[in-house]
Amino acid sequence: MKVSVDLETCQGYANCVLEADAIFDIDDDTGKAVVLRETVPDDLAESARAAAASCPVDAITIEE
Amino acid sequence: MSATARAVVVGAAVAGVAAAVALRDAGFAGEIVLVGEEVHEPYDRPPLSKQLLRGTSEPADLRLPGAPQLREREVELRLGVRAVGLDPERRELRLAGGDALGFDGLILATGSVPKRLPGQVDLPGLHMLRTIDDAVALRAELLGAARVGVVGAGFIGLEVASEARALGAAVTVVDLAPHPLARVFGPEVGARVRRLHDAHGVEFRCGEPIEGLAVRDGRVAGIELADGVVDADLVVVGIGTVPAVGWLEGSGLRLGDGVVCDAELRAAPAVYAAGDVARWDHPLFGSIRVEHWTTAGEHARVAAHNLALDLGGAGEPRRADAVPYFWSDQHGVKLQLAGWIAGSDTIAEFEGEGVRSATLFGRDGRLVGALALDWPAFVARRRRAIGASAGWEEAVEAATTDAAKVGITNLQT
Numbered sequence: 001m002k003v004s005v006d007l008e009t010c011q012g013y014a015n016c017v018l019e020a021d022a023i024f025d026i027d028d029d030t031g032k033a034v035v036l037r038e039t040v041p042d043d044l045a046e047s048a049r050a051a052a053a054s055c056p057v058d059a060i061t062i063e064e
Numbered sequence: 065m066s067a068t069a070r071a072v073v074v075g076a077a078v079a080g081v082a083a084a085v086a087l088r089d090a091g092f093a094g095e096i097v098l099v100g101e102e103v104h105e106p107y108d109r110p111p112l113s114k115q116l117l118r119g120t121s122e123p124a125d126l127r128l129p130g131a132p133q134l135r136e137r138e139v140e141l142r143l144g145v146r147a148v149g150l151d152p153e154r155r156e157l158r159l160a161g162g163d164a165l166g167f168d169g170l171i172l173a174t175g176s177v178p179k180r181l182p183g184q185v186d187l188p189g190l191h192m193l194r195t196i197d198d199a200v201a202l203r204a205e206l207l208g209a210a211r212v213g214v215v216g217a218g219f220i221g222l223e224v225a226s227e228a229r230a231l232g233a234a235v236t237v238v239d240l241a242p243h244p245l246a247r248v249f250g251p252e253v254g255a256r257v258r259r260l261h262d263a264h265g266v267e268f269r270c271g272e273p274i275e276g277l278a279v280r281d282g283r284v285a286g287i288e289l290a291d292g293v294v295d296a297d298l299v300v301v302g303i304g305t306v307p308a309v310g311w312l313e314g315s316g317l318r319l320g321d322g323v324v325c326d327a328e329l330r331a332a333p334a335v336y337a338a339g340d341v342a343r344w345d346h347p348l349f350g351s352i353r354v355e356h357w358t359t360a361g362e363h364a365r366v367a368a369h370n371l372a373l374d375l376g377g378a379g380e381p382r383r384a385d386a387v388p389y390f391w392s393d394q395h396g397v398k399l400q401l402a403g404w405i406a407g408s409d410t411i412a413e414f415e416g417e418g419v420r421s422a423t424l425f426g427r428d429g430r431l432v433g434a435l436a437l438d439w440p441a442f443v444a445r446r447r448r449a450i451g452a453s454a455g456w457e458e459a460v461e462a463a464t465t466d467a468a469k470v471g472i473t474n475l476q477t
Contacts (some may be wrong), residue, residue: 012398013391015358017444026441028470031398035445053129056110 001040002063003048005033009059019054020047033059069094069375070155072165074147075173075308076100077109078128078357082364083171085130089136090372096139097165099157101174103144104196106131107333108281108355112199113220116395117206117227123196129361148175150315152332169334169371172239172312173364176305176340176355181274183319189279189284189298193220194305204366205298209233210473213287215274217244219392220302222257223268226394230298236267237258238287241364243270247304248405252436253414257399260419264395269294269405305355307341322353327383329367334374338363347385348453349404349432354388362386389443403433403450412460416472424463431459442466 003023005016008044012031012061017022025034052060066107071087074081076098078224090259095246100106109128115121128418134141149158150170178192189459201205212228214221215238225235237245244256244261258268269289278286280291286295307322317331324341329344337344340362343353361441366384373379392399397419410426422442425433435445445466449459464474 012440013157014400014440014444016401018358018447021444021448026444028439028441029439030139031229037232054358055358059125062260 001042001045001048002038003035003040003041003052004033004038004061006059006061009057011057011059013019013040013056015056016060017052020044023048034050069168070166071096071169071171071190071371071375072167072172072219072471073098073171074157075175075339075341076102076106076141076143077173077175077360079175079338079360079364080171080173081106081128081130082242082361083152083173083338083368084139085133086139087171087329087367087372088139090369091377092368092372094168094375096137097167098139098141098146099145099159099165100132100141101146102195102197105143106134107196107207109194112196112226113223116199117203117224118194118230119203123200123390127418131424142472144200146311149312150312150317152316152335157335170336171337171367171371172331172337172341173339173360173363174308174341176218176307178302179304179306181277181301181303184277187277187279187284191298191300193224193300193302201301202298203424206231206233209297210234211296213238213294213299213329213342215239215301217241217268217270218247218302219245221300222261222394223300223392224386225261226264226294226302229266235265236290236296237261238269238272238274238294240273241270249402249435250411252411256391256419256421256437257394260395260397261418281319282382300371301313305340307343307353309341321449324351327385328381329363329384330370333372336367336371338367344382344384346389346404347383348451350454352388352404352406354404356390358389359386385451387447389447389463397438398440399435399437401433401435402443402447403431405433405435408432412463412477414467414472415475416467416470420472422463422467423470424455424460426459430432430454431455431456434463437475439472 108128146160275288323337325344406427408425414422420438422436436442
């Protein structure tokens, strides 16, 4: 599984970090998401999907 | 698991839609019926007081998580149908118009409704904001309004004030409390939020009781205070909400500012509540009711998982133990809050450039909440520590170190 964030769309709501802080963080200066692991290990796949579903502006793309 | 069992979800907003989808994903193979009072396809509410008023989103853009999956998950959607009563013993829901709908399992997700002012009647120019119809009507009038009056300096009132200013109107916010957001925060945070709005030209009349609404030619014309009238072309009332549980009176379910549930969101055998209507035993914070979008989605997954078990699934029940999280957009600044800060006895404040700032909240020597303006990373990183009941001193120290890296100062050190 691979994850990416559209930084034009991202508004820094940070729901992704709350769901999956091993995969996402928020940049202090830009206030936007940072992908810590573009390739998601299997044991984090469910939390990555939850992060994508929880994004209020639909900025996260998942390729299974 | 029986394929003939029927699960019913009442309420087709963020909690109800997510619960219907999660029931199927939890392996429930029976019939799933989602009953919604509004005639519109399920939509997302947070943008109603933000992007929709501003005009940067249209009604069609209000995507609700889970809504696109309803069809493939074979959820039967019954829109424009109001639930009016419940008999949990007979496992039957009564619908407006006299129909009954039997169920084997039920999830209550009817949300909340805005409070009205004492004696408030419907008047042209007088607005409340909860539904998409409310938002479209308010947007249409905001475009032609020179002066906007807002009753209530809570989140909805402040978001409306912010969008009305962006559209060019003069805005006055009136509240009985001495500072904005007083139902949630103390004077320190209130003052910071006030400064943000002051900088964008919002006028406040705080600490003044409202005597009534001024009416001229059958239309609202302002807000009456003890010493005069705040003239306005339209008035928005945003004074909080109450859980939509009136229809459950007499059902035998325990009601008390919401549907009273256990830590697993169970209100009665095979009956659960999710979202704004649920008053549940949070493992960290005790009996609470949370009106946040994020909590609604978390509740939906827990309630659906536990109901699927009741209806024959395998696994262990889950508790609703996520740390509440909330955001608001005001004048282009994000305000984010994690935790549950009612009863907090200590705060630590952090300030950076401009409005960038943060507050930690402690109770009984533990970290219970984190708030930030214009600093999303701060809140995101604190939520885990709140969930782990981190000790106050160590939490402040970690936050101070984190803040110093980006030039933000702990005001206490």
